[in-house]
Amino acid sequence: MNSYAVVDPRTGTTLREYPALADAELTAVLDRVAATYRSWGRTSQVEERAGLLRRAGQLHLENRDELAAVISREMGKPVAQARGEVEFTAAIYAYYADHARTLLADEPLAVEMGPGTAVLRRSSLGVLLGVMPWNYPCYQVARFAAPNLMIGNTILLKPAPQCPDSAAAISALLVEAGFPAGAFESVHATHAQVERVIADPRVVGVSLTGSDRAGSLVAEAAGRHLKKVVLELGGSDPFIVLSTDDLDATVSAALAARFYENAGQICTGAKRFIVIDDLHDAFVSRMTAALARLAPEDPAREETVLGPLSSEAAAERLEGQVLRVVEAGATMLLGGPREGAFFPPTVLTDIGPDNEAAREELFGPVALVYRAGSEDDAVRLANDTPYGLGSYLFTTDPVQAERVADRIEAGMVNINIVGGDEPGLPFGGVKRSGFGRELGRLGVEEFVNRKLIRIGPGGEPSGRNEPAAGVTPVR
Template sequence: MYAVTDPTTGEVVETCPTATDAEVAAAVDAAHAATDWGRTGTVADRAALLRRLGDLHEQHRDALAASIVREMGKPLAEAADEIGFCTEIYHYYADHAEEFLADEPLAVTSGPGTAVVRRSPVGVLLGIMPWNFPAYQVARFAAPNLAVGNTLVLKHAPQCPGTAALLERLFAEAGFPPGAYVNVYATNEQIADVIADPRVRGVSLTGSERAGAAVAEIAGRHLKKVVLELGGSDPFVVLSTDDLDAVVAAAVAARLDNTGQACNAAKRFVVVEGLYDAFVEKFTARLTAAATGAPLASAGAAETLARQVDAAVAEGATLHSVGERHGAFFPAGVLTGLTTRHAAARQELFGPVAMVFPAADEDDAVRIANDTPYGLGSYVFTTDPAQAARVADRIEAGMVFVNGVGAEGAELPFGGVKRSGFGRELGRLGIEEFVNKKLIRTVG
């Protein structure tokens, strides 16, 4: 089940044995045994470990990036940037953990005495990670929760076992005790048993809607909190501009991030009619010229995207593209002639294919942007600050980026609404998800 298949050739270059039931049980045992570390140690000590972990990511950037490229085909420069972002995340929580976890005095108005909220760990957490950002997704989950003092059992995507093993070694080298971070090559059935284990207090998953629904169902039966970051079909809304070329360049960058395989990549481009024709012409030319040439993560991913594109064309859409698909390689393209009634308009296209929709005006653009089951991120481009504020407020998404792309940061919360999931990662909000916010009320 856990195997590295080089997406450029389709060749299986490494396999790892799936964990036995005993090994999965031992992983949970180790994480549970390490919970004393999180409860008795200091935030300052844990922050120092996170700083060391960030340093190690930087020191091993080349090896980690090469592993990511080999496992899921990401362009090398982007893989290196992913590791750089991991370093920023670990250092961010190292810098701010004590501030975020400090006791919070409350003003008492119901009687004499004092009250304080003290944040403490809840225990063992399970993380279920995807293949598209094999190091960054771990950092988002691990950094804030290790800062709190929770211990982690980590299930990677089956196609990323090499990166999973390398990351586990870095956590050990940073000085985290045995059990604080445990990698396990588990099956879905074994993971269901881990979720049911009463020692496991919460689950964080980044992945598909189907996986999120399955995990949430099991967790709900066992009264476990979950954080879900699922799919997205983020709108990129163009309302006005005094530099269309710059907007088009931003649109191309927003679509081609990770060869289009990012949950928060722009996927639906909603353009007011006065700019629509010029945008489509420039965008199509630049998107097809700027395509990275990298494969998708697998031939299966390319086949799925091909079925979605073919179905859209069969419904009346027009595909503007150059080149042909072979194996895991998929040519960049633009779909036009779409309305929100098309099935493709309500799907997530995971690859370098964009959908462009004309909008009559601001209200119509907001309608199209919100006519989706997803609600992860969004982008708004306009020269009118009042319009930007107004539209950002009206868009149904967890994140809105105005007049810019690639503006995520370790300090900024990440997450969505609707079928894109719930909960937040990164920033101060990311450290609040799995903590016991204990009230201590002293009367006399």
């Protein structure tokens, strides 16, 4: 049975515990979200749903301090960073509110072999299950829920066991925004109950953000019941430095991509730093010097940059991974003992090609630094991983940037930029980082019925979901 509890990462003290959902309660929730889909999801208009999303975003902003405090208490994120997460969450709701009509507009299709017209209409599918992680308790939920509520799908959320309070707060805000009961429900489900939900014929799809092991289990269960799945399973993102006009700025970008947010517990955070040979030593020296001045501190303080990991268990797991990387031949240039969940910034170099531990996702403030002899060597190192989520590339040569970006095996490439995420840009990966996309237009396309409506001579379109001005038929 899963245990849902809020445990202060700073002290390990259990602040609040919740029982797992009883089977009868789960039945009632499933009945409610299915009924709400049939009533509200199938009959509400896109303008109405957009208005509810807009209000949800506003409520997140109005309650940002309270939500940030909840996030920080649950998983140790510095409160200023948690507030930034809530603000980006609000921007996601606002994006889908502002673009709802365009994103769901009928798409004219060219008809070339007969009379009449044709359109592609995007409509809702049904009840969706979201299995969400702990590292971004608000943002991850919005990434999944906002586009699907815009479509008219209803949501059953299984939050991370350590984040029940943030899930409850999000549910309350969506009710306050005007969403009907059953449009979005959070449940403290066990693993067995998750399988039951997936098997329910009224549930049409599953979205999971988590480990590749969890993704495999959910995908297997969904496959048995022919359910659509979207998976975001983390990564081992490379940060490639091939040339720079300002090494200090490049090092600062590297630190921001790994150490200056959420204690490095970021799916798309840079994990492996691949630096061209003539810049390697200076890069490592400046990175190590900067990190030597950075120590974990209380996440409740506004000025804290590096807080604890999400739990002592997470810190213990990371400690074991670092030890295995070192035992396999790597050199630790910076590091030290952890104190509970507080983990010191760590820099590892001299990582050989047979160092299997270095191929894992190290979720925390640890940098693996590699020396690349050439562009080809850098690309080889970047792709030498079972993961393929995000990546970073720094170079002063725009031609090289295009060339290398095309060769990187990842769902996202950031060239000379860190922190370039936006609600309108798609998010997702390849290889063992999962499949499917969230955010932007592609986030709408995952759980939607793309229905062809073919109209013969004399048929008149209803005018529903009229195409946006200037849209021409797709061929």
